[in-house]
Amino acid sequence: MSTSHSRLADKFLENDKYAQWHDNTFWGVRQKRDRMADEVPEWEQLRQMASDIKRHTITHLDRYLEQFEANAVKNGAIVHWAKDADEFNSIIYGILREHDVKKLVKSKSMLTEECEMNPYLEAHGVEVVETDLGERIIQLNDQKPSHIVMPAIHLDHHEVGQLFENKLGSEKDNHDPTYLTYQARLSLRHEFLTADAGLTGANFGVAATGDIVVCTNEGNADMATSVPPLHIAVMGLEKVIPDYDSLAVFHRLLARSATGQPTTVYTSHFRTNRPTARKMHIVLLDNGRTEWIANPQHWETLKCIRCGSCMNTCPVYRLSGGYSYSYFIPGPLGINLGMLRDPQAHSGNVSACTLCLSCQNTCPVKVNLGDQVYQWRQQLDEFGTANKQKKFICKGMDAVFTRPKVYNMATDNAHLANHIPSFIMECGLNPWAKGHKMMKFPKKPFHKLFKDLEKDEDGK
Amino acid sequence: MDSKEYILGRFRRNVGKKYDMPDLGSIAGITYPDPLVQFINITQTNGSNLFELKPGDDINKLIMECYPDAKTIASSLPEIRIANRNPETVASARDLDGTDVGVVRAELGVAENGCMWVPQQCKEKVVDFISENLVILLPRDSIVNNMHEAYRKIKFNSYNFGTFIAGASKTADIAQVLVVGAQAARSCTIFLV
Known part of the structure; x- marks a missing residue:
């Protein structure tokens, strides 16, 4: 009897050439991350600080969330609290309806994936356009992300080229990535200019100042919030951090860990709406997080800053791909988040680990991902999901x-x-x-x- | 009970051991013998162009030499006389679409990663992003070593928005091939002033 993960991994491995490319590509990203880490002599000190800041903040979330809300309101934003995905979706739709929004452009947000917001809004007649190139590709292809930072990594440039021929009217057989990126730029430019609202996630919420901080390379979050007359920012509770001194630590770790760059191209700090836009809305989402905090073995998963480095380094992820995991977030992080969400539904992923612990040795905030996978395995009998x-x-x-x-x-x-x-x-x-x-x-x-x-x- | 009370109540009931905040003052942030030299090097690796303005140089002339085909130039900076669009006075952010060159001012540069702090300086901040090519004027004496120093120094004005920009927009979302020019500026030129 195989686990759901190993059955799907078999399918992934049928295309040997692609599997090898996938493996090499992510190992390349891991190596870039190592070069970046080596250039920072205080790297290990930063990781420890980041872990300690997160431990502190997450165990004092009530204080920091209230401080964040007070400062965001003082800055002129409207703050909403959502218990779960249903409330989250209805708050978002309520804001959009109030402003008569027909088209929403959005930057990448794992939170909206978690809540399945897009299908909800589409069912209510709102057109939703993803603007991160990878997210846009999989939206046009009617797929889910296969990696949290590189969501369209499962497609090669020929597949993207054919997709763009069909959906964007690009030249036949021109599958050059530069050309295709330009075609997407032209198409998305039109979407930015005609959208009624822009929605972004949040890499960080700063309690001391009320900032929503969003990091991108493409500048799509900035386009989505600089043209349409309304900005909604959404944030999981655990993304709040105390202050700018803390932000400096996370900023230095995030892009280096994620893609092996010293920084993302854009790090934008939103405190309020632009003078020509309506009031900015911020939606804070719980959706299980305040329950997970009670789990003594697994609460530290909440420290995660969503860099994806645990996936890039994972030998099982690299050789099985994002779609082999049953949870929408794959890799070591996804195994653990899936088990916190619903162990009966996602026990099939805990086999996807060799306990090499490479994930927790690269994790910029020292989440003990591999140790936790081991601990989940000990509990399978309780969940009735042991083999x-x-x-x-x-x-x-x-x-x-x-x-x-x-x-x-x-x-x-x-x-x-x-x-x-x-x-x-x-x-x-x-x-x-x-x-x-x-x-x-x-x-x-x-x-x-x-x-x-x-x-x-x-x-x- | 509203959702905020419900969420905070559940958190307070469920939280276990509480941890103290670490002393961030003990972080030995990286420093460079000459932060400006490091900044110049890193902007080259991120694909930006960089020029040092010398006394007597005309910034307008230099921008036109960099972008000789530029027809529409947007800036709210008074010294940019070649600007024919003003993001301070346009009726709508959309009117800045099709801008060939946008010129903005940064207040601080970061040696470790090439970030430049660009607080919003006019009504439509979209000029920072929508312009095909972005020109950033950066004071040469503003370079700090690292992000710890940067976050202690940056200031917001009444617009309450600011962004660190490190070069032109880019993506590798198609088959991991790096392409410069995603949704925002397709090139970035820095003038040290």
């Missing part, structure tokens, strides 16, 4: 490993299993034989070899 065959085999091992006599007899005779034809040993009933051949058992088990050696030594 029944592996459980049965573990019981068998328990019977053998706790009884020395049985164990010795088993290891003495294990070599007999070498004669069992491989089609029996490697059949679907043995979950450990999947993807690798069963080992050959030695005629003499290790402890016998060792004892013989001791005897030889004594005899000398």
